[in-house]
Amino acid sequence: MRRVFGGFHWSTVLLLILSAAAAFTAGGVVVHVSSMESRLDVLYSKEASYSTNRLTVELANFERHTVLALYEDPSYPPRADYRLWYDILWNRLDVLANAPIYRTVPDFADQADQIDRMRTLHASMEPVFGLSLSDFRGARTDIQAYFAAFDEMAKQAARAGDMVRRKMVQDFSARLHMLYLLLMALVAIMVMSFGVLLFQLMRQTARSEAGRRRMEELSLSLENALLNARALNETKDNFLAHMSHEFRTPLNAILGYSEFIAVDAGDRMAARYREYAGSIHQAGSRLLEFVNQLFDLSRLTATGFQIQPVPTDVVALLRDARALSLAASPADRSVRVHLTVTPDPLVLEIDPRALTQLVVNLLTNALKFSPDGSTVDLEARTLKGDRLRLSVVDRGQGMTEAEIANMFDPFWQSNGTISTDARGTTSGGLGLHICRQLIEVQSGEYTVTSAPGQGTTVTVILPAPPVDGSRPQTPDTAEAPGKIPVGNQAATAASRA
Amino acid sequence: MPRYPMAIWSAAIWVLMVSAVSGQDPDPLPYPVGAVILEVSGDIAVGNAKTSDGGWLARFDLDMLDALGDSSFRTATPWDEARTYSGPAGSALLDRLGAGGDSIVADALNNYSASMPRSDFTIRGAILATRIDGQPMTVRDKGPIFIVYPFDSRPELNRTEYFKRSVWQLSRLHVE
Numbered sequence: 001m002r003r004v005f006g007g008f009h010w011s012t013v014l015l016l017i018l019s020a021a022a023a024f025t026a027g028g029v030v031v032h033v034s035s036m037e038s039r040l041d042v043l044y045s046k047e048a049s050y051s052t053n054r055l056t057v058e059l060a061n062f063e064r065h066t067v068l069a070l071y072e073d074p075s076y077p078p079r080a081d082y083r084l085w086y087d088i089l090w091n092r093l094d095v096l097a098n099a100p101i102y103r104t105v106p107d108f109a110d111q112a113d114q115i116d117r118m119r120t121l122h123a124s125m126e127p128v129f130g131l132s133l134s135d136f137r138g139a140r141t142d143i144q145a146y147f148a149a150f151d152e153m154a155k156q157a158a159r160a161g162d163m164v165r166r167k168m169v170q171d172f173s174a175r176l177h178m179l180y181l182l183l184m185a186l187v188a189i190m191v192m193s194f195g196v197l198l199f200q201l202m203r204q205t206a207r208s209e210a211g212r213r214r215m216e217e218l219s220l221s222l223e224n225a226l227l228n229a230r231a232l233n234e235t236k237d238n239f240l241a242h243m244s245h246e247f248r249t250p251l252n253a254i255l256g257y258s259e260f261i262a263v264d265a266g267d268r269m270a271a272r273y274r275e276y277a278g279s280i281h282q283a284g285s286r287l288l289e290f291v292n293q294l295f296d297l298s299r300l301t302a303t304g305f306q307i308q309p310v311p312t313d314v315v316a317l318l319r320d321a322r323a324l325s326l327a328a329s330p331a332d333r334s335v336r337v338h339l340t341v342t343p344d345p346l347v348l349e350i351d352p353r354a355l356t357q358l359v360v361n362l363l364t365n366a367l368k369f370s371p372d373g374s375t376v377d378l379e380a381r382t383l384k385g386d387r388l389r390l391s392v393v394d395r396g397q398g399m400t401e402a403e404i405a406n407m408f409d410p411f412w413q414s415n416g417t418i419s420t421d422a423r424g425t426t427s428g429g430l431g432l433h434i435c436r437q438l439i440e441v442q443s444g445e446y447t448v449t450s451a452p453g454q455g456t457t458v459t460v461i462l463p464a465p466p467v468d469g470s471r472p473q474t475p476d477t478a479e480a481p482g483k484i485p486v487g488n489q490a491a492t493a494a495s496r497a
Numbered sequence: 498m499p500r501y502p503m504a505i506w507s508a509a510i511w512v513l514m515v516s517a518v519s520g521q522d523p524d525p526l527p528y529p530v531g532a533v534i535l536e537v538s539g540d541i542a543v544g545n546a547k548t549s550d551g552g553w554l555a556r557f558d559l560d561m562l563d564a565l566g567d568s569s570f571r572t573a574t575p576w577d578e579a580r581t582y583s584g585p586a587g588s589a590l591l592d593r594l595g596a597g598g599d600s601i602v603a604d605a606l607n608n609y610s611a612s613m614p615r616s617d618f619t620i621r622g623a624i625l626a627t628r629i630d631g632q633p634m635t636v637r638d639k640g641p642i643f644i645v646y647p648f649d650s651r652p653e654l655n656r657t658e659y660f661k662r663s664v665w666q667l668s669r670l671h672v673e
Contacts, residue, residue, distance in 0.1 A: 054607075054609070061608065088636060090637045094637070095576050
């Protein structure tokens with residue numbers, strides 16, 4: 001929803017403002033029109049029309065009472081009433097003459113003029129109407145002339161007023177008409193604005209809908225590609241695992257027979273051929289080591305390494321691992337491994353196979369790079385939070401930071417610059433990569449500190465909860481993958497000596 | 498305590514009866530001495546004459562109206578500039594006569610007639626003006642009585658409705 005309403009185009013906002021302004025103006029127009037009507041109502045209905053009508057009524061009453069008095073109607077007791085009506089008419093003419101409309105609206109000038117003339121005429125009759133009743137009757141002709149003239153003037157005033165009023169009403173309705181047209185235009189603008197707004201909103205919604213559909217298609221195809229890639233990878237790993245087995249069978253034959261030639265048939269052969277047999281055995285050993293590591297790696301990646309922590313006697317396990325590593329190193333090497341375990345004895349919940357392979361690989365690597373007569377320290381220590389810290393310290397040539405960054409990558413040592421290093425290693429370069437995999441599947445972590453000429457320290461920290469009171473399981477090192485190269489690596493590091 | 502209730506009750510009943518009788522017996526309206534300028538009829542409790550159908554008729558001269566008090570104010574009207582109008586409040590007249598009813602019909606000397614709700618007198622402050630700028634009003638000057646609303650102090654009254662109820666040359670009121 002936010003996407004639909006959040007992305008208003010500026011024109012939409014403008015339309016909203018416009019329609020709000022139109023609505024406001026329309027409201028103003030309505031208020032103005034109604035106030036105009038009420039103002040006109042007051043001015044015209046009350047003043048002009050009403051008062052003129054009352055003038056006619058009061059004049060008729062005055063005339064009636066005067067006629068009754070003139071002709072001595074005996075059934076008309078209050079004989080002086082004509083004088084009251086004279087005064088009433090006087091007041092009416094005053095009111096009309098003072099009415100604001102005649103003073104402020106120029107169109108009423110004619111009517112105002114007539115009213116003034118009526119006032120003058122009316123006032124001039126005051127002496128006549130002030131006479132005693134008998135004298136008053138003698139003035140009959142004057143009175144008749146007065147009424148005739150007054151009647152005429154009143155009619156003219158009414159006509160003048162009517163004309164003005166009609167003109168004003170016309171003006172007013174024309175103005176009203178214009179205002180209504182304006183109002184209609186505003187309403188039309190409002191309606192159109194809302195139409196455009198609605199259209200924009202719908203278009204925006206449709207657009208975002210199309211975008212969403214395209215994203216869905218894209219993610220679906222990405223998912224398919226990922227599945228394909230996974231399937232391909234799996235095929236590759238299966239192939240590698242299978243091939244490793246296929247490699248080892250002929251290799252064992254080569255190794256066995258070359259050793260046999262070098263040792264048993266040595267006396268019957270020229271020294272030159274014995275050397276050749278030694279070279280074949282040495283090369284075969286390297287190849288087997290590499291194939292074994294390849295096998296381990298492909299097994300790890302193909303099936304995933306199943307970690308099964310069981311109560312394990314860490315001290316015994318590390319001793320076995322040391323023995324395996326030393327046995328795998330060339331017989332002419334005089335590197336010692338110093339083992340420290342704190343505390344001792346130490347029984348932890350950990351996968352013995354993974355731990356053995358990890359330690360053997362790390363130690364084998366350390367031994368390779370240690371100069372003769374030096375010592376490799378293998379130290380195990382428990383940490384707070386149920387963790388085990390392993391550190392392998394060699395006194396080799398050490399590495400630069402760039403080398404440390406790469407050392408756990410597969411085939412790193414086959415890199416040309418490294419293989420020509422003074423270490424002279426020709427190992428397959430998969431051992432440390434396997435180590436990293438083993439650490440990662442156990443949710444462990446590792447650090448490497450090293451500097452050229454100062455040796456290398458590899459520290460691994462693995463989660464390993466302690467075991468209380470249960471008998472440790474003897475590590476089944478016979479099954480450990482680390483054992484596979486044993487006895488077949490006698491000549492692996494011979495060139496390093 | 499148990500001895501006195503009787504005495505207390507009888508005293509209380511006496512007080513109530515006396516006050517009720519005195520409340521029902523209003524001030525009698527005096528008879529007009531000068532020219533009668535206003536007659537009030539209809540639903541009134543006090544009067545100084547009787548109508549043909551036997552109801553009370555209250556006839557007022559100028560002095561009697563002056564005795565009802567003076568509620569003067571200055572205001573412009575649609576027919577005149579600002580003037581000071583003096584005379585009793587409409588409500589004072591209704592109170593004096595113990596008038597009931599919801600509406601009042603005002604008749605004028607010029608045969609004009611208008612009807613207004615009682616609230617025009619009790620709430621909207623209409624007065625029965627007998628003087629303009631301190632001078633008694635003649636018929637030529639909308640006299641003798643002019644019902645005026647306080648148009649200037651209450652702008653909401655500036656409507657045709659109230660202009661039509663501003664009866665001048667008033668001579669008779671009928672309370673319904």
